[in-house]
Amino acid sequence: MAKVYFPEVEKVVYEGADSQNPLSFKHYNPDELVAGKPMREHLRFAVCYWHTMKGAGADPFGVGTRVMPWCDGGDEMTIAEHTMRANFEFISKLGVGYWCFHDRDIAPEAEGDFVETNKRLDRIVALAKGLQDETGIRLLWGTACLFAHPRFMSGAATSPNLDAFVHAAAQVKKAIEVTHELGGAGYVFWGGREGYDTLMNTDLRRELEHLARFLHMAVDYKKQIGFEGQFYIEPKPKEPTTHQYDHDAEACYAFLQHHGLVDHLKLNIEANHATLAGHSFHHELEFAASHGLLGSIDANRGDELLGWDTDQFPTNLYDTTMCMYTLLRHGGLTTGGLNFDAKVRRQSTEPTDLFHAHIGGMDAFARGLKIAAKLIDEGRIEGLVSGRYGTWDSELGRKIEADEVGLADLEPIAHERNVTSVASSRQELIENLINDAI
Numbered sequence: 001m002a003k004v005y006f007p008e009v010e011k012v013v014y015e016g017a018d019s020q021n022p023l024s025f026k027h028y029n030p031d032e033l034v035a036g037k038p039m040r041e042h043l044r045f046a047v048c049y050w051h052t053m054k055g056a057g058a059d060p061f062g063v064g065t066r067v068m069p070w071c072d073g074g075d076e077m078t079i080a081e082h083t084m085r086a087n088f089e090f091i092s093k094l095g096v097g098y099w100c101f102h103d104r105d106i107a108p109e110a111e112g113d114f115v116e117t118n119k120r121l122d123r124i125v126a127l128a129k130g131l132q133d134e135t136g137i138r139l140l141w142g143t144a145c146l147f148a149h150p151r152f153m154s155g156a157a158t159s160p161n162l163d164a165f166v167h168a169a170a171q172v173k174k175a176i177e178v179t180h181e182l183g184g185a186g187y188v189f190w191g192g193r194e195g196y197d198t199l200m201n202t203d204l205r206r207e208l209e210h211l212a213r214f215l216h217m218a219v220d221y222k223k224q225i226g227f228e229g230q231f232y233i234e235p236k237p238k239e240p241t242t243h244q245y246d247h248d249a250e251a252c253y254a255f256l257q258h259h260g261l262v263d264h265l266k267l268n269i270e271a272n273h274a275t276l277a278g279h280s281f282h283h284e285l286e287f288a289a290s291h292g293l294l295g296s297i298d299a300n301r302g303d304e305l306l307g308w309d310t311d312q313f314p315t316n317l318y319d320t321t322m323c324m325y326t327l328l329r330h331g332g333l334t335t336g337g338l339n340f341d342a343k344v345r346r347q348s349t350e351p352t353d354l355f356h357a358h359i360g361g362m363d364a365f366a367r368g369l370k371i372a373a374k375l376i377d378e379g380r381i382e383g384l385v386s387g388r389y390g391t392w393d394s395e396l397g398r399k400i401e402a403d404e405v406g407l408a409d410l411e412p413i414a415h416e417r418n419v420t421s422v423a424s425s426r427q428e429l430i431e432n433l434i435n436d437a438i
């Protein structure tokens with residue numbers, strides 16, 4: 001008999017809003033059609049391996065607190081195997097379709113032996129592949145951990161040390177290969193330590209050039225091995241470094257354009273990285289989506305009272321509504337998904353808390369989806385927005401947008417019209433319509 005890691009939980013199913021069962025979905029009903037598509041296809045949820053299976057609850061002031069039965073006993077590789085089995089049991093019971101991982105989450109590095117490290121990774125990848133086949137769970141994206149080991153303390157692709165760059169390159173090569181092997185729909189680059197703590201020891205321009213070279217090599221290698229998954233960059237403004245180069249969606253866009261990479265990478269937008277950048281989650285999504293850059297989403301939230309990446313589970317209906325409103329209006333997710341890059345709080349210690357956390361996040365997005373679909377269906381907000389831009393739908397507006405007139409053509413028109421006021425923007429009305437739909 002295979003070991004069971006979550007004996008206290010059966011399969012989580014949809015029971016509807018009136019259910020009193022905490023281990024059921026109240027709103028997420030995977031087969032229910034919303035805006036012409038089943039909820040599961042709109043939402044494409046993924047479970048992240050690093051927090052869910054590996055995060056023990058340590059913080060800068062204390063050790064881990066969580067009960068993790070898959071870590072009981074045996075050597076590192078035995079534990080790695082148990083952890084992978086527990087991962088697939090958890091995801092199956094939750095009824096999620098995808099997972100995400102870093103190379104070093106799933107298989108520990110063999111210190112001092114890169115070849116052996118890769119062998120360990122292959123062993124766990126073979127196990128994961130079998131479990132994927134058994135359960136039908138698929139890989140949303142893979143990535144390489146280029147930030148935990150001391151060799152990357154000054155960065156990986158942007159390290160001042162050439163050997164750190166070379167090591168990172170080989171690690172990414174292998175991570176793309178195993179992602180390909182597992183049929184990953186994508187591959188993420190989060191610039192873990194790609195940034196600086198002080199400019200006084202940093203050649204900023206050279207580091208950015210190196211980062212671009214690194215990504216170009218990855219793009220070339222992807223083509224070489226025929227990996228067709230989507231590449232993503234995950235913006236984050238700070239933490240661990242004072243300044244991370246992939247600051248926000250707009251900074252990433254400028255970087256990608258400047259270095260000829262814009263056709264090869266989309267963005268993986270994380271809710272709390274947006275707020276750390278001083279933006280809303282909605283802003284980052286809207287910028288990315290309206291520039292054809294939105295690839296995938298790391299679904300979490302921060303704490304308004306803490307200025308760091310707390311990676312809490314998303315529970316704020318207003319945020320999930322804005323997210324789904326942007327997604328629905330821009331055609332939704334294709335290769336990407338909603339990856340719960342989120343961890344239970346340090347005082348939530350039992351395996352069951354993982355279920356409560358994910359159920360809450362999934363229900364919050366299911367409600368956000370339904371509310372957003374309702375707002376779009378009613379069309380009142382869209383009506384207000386198109387009315388607000390109504391003056392542009394004129395012959396003159398068309399000519400300006402089509403680059404057919406210049407300042408000298410506009411001057412006599414301005415003199416004649418001499419505008420003194422513009423129409424109300426109706427913000428409060430719009431806010432009321434949103435709250436009414438919620």
Ligand code: XLS
Nearest residue numbers: 143190234270298309341
């Ligand atoms: C850290 C990032 C990380 C990426 C994957 O803040 O969110 O978890 O998603 O490397």
Ligand code: NI
Nearest residue numbers: 234270298341
């Ligand atoms: Ni993330």
Ligand code: NI
Nearest residue numbers: 270273309341
């Ligand atoms: Ni993060």
